[in-house]
Amino acid sequence: MSSRAILSVLCALISAMWVMSARADDLDDVLARGELRHLGIPYANFVTGAGDGLDVEIVQGFARQLGVRYTLVRTDFYSVVRDLLGRDVARKGEEVELTGDFPIRGDIIATGFTVLPWRSKVVLFSEPTFPSQVWLVAPANSALLPTRESGSLAHDIEETKAKIGGRSLLVMEKTCLDPANYALKGKGIDLRAYTRSTNLNEMVPALLNGEGDLTLLDVPDAILDLRKWAGRIKVLGPVSEEQELAAAFRHSGPRLRQAFDAYLKTIRSNGTYDALVDRYYPGIRNTLPNFFVRYPSR
16 A cells, blocks of 8 residues: 555544544543533523523533533534534524534533424433523513413413514524514514624613614513613513423433433432522512423422
């Protein structure tokens, strides 16, 4: 074999070894590496950006239980699935296609990540970690009045959506606030896509800056924004059913997901989970109580 051929074989072997290392998937690979890479997006109180947050502390505890080093890998809502899968996700309605070949940067997504049908086709979700819902929000001086609860969530959602009318709606696509998730596309609504960044924390400032008449917020973010912007915004009503947030893994990592679910069960039973919820989202049990009935801590 010529030296050029030998060099070609060696390069191919090195490349194959790099790909196998980069795509290390399951629990054994995390243990062998000695590191759990947490894909997190600074958002609400899940990943605060200051080294803490509900999801940060949950995943840190999971890493300690596994006996591995914890590493936070910052990403954004447009890149987070690609950073987990090493593939881009092209979405057409509820259909998805995986394209490209990119470095895998993390082992787990935990960042206030909403369980959505199209996401479930490409990632493996854990047991739910937190409740959510998407609300329609307006400046406090808007003439629109909040929807009165009728006892039928479906009726309240339709009544809330009807309030949009000819008003502009500030949205962020490819996130939990994508209007396509809530049948708001193709309805003649004046949709204003916020594109200056992928930071959902910027939606309320943009709304108050007049970039849209209304906007969408999910409950965890809205709870914080109603405090931060007290007296300047108001909730008009729901535009979605109640939702669940969860951690996400590759479909090729079922044992890592299973280990996380076991850890989640442990911290629910020993009070750790309750303490974290009370620290980062006091009052959430009053806002979305059904979740805590479905998933009791003790």
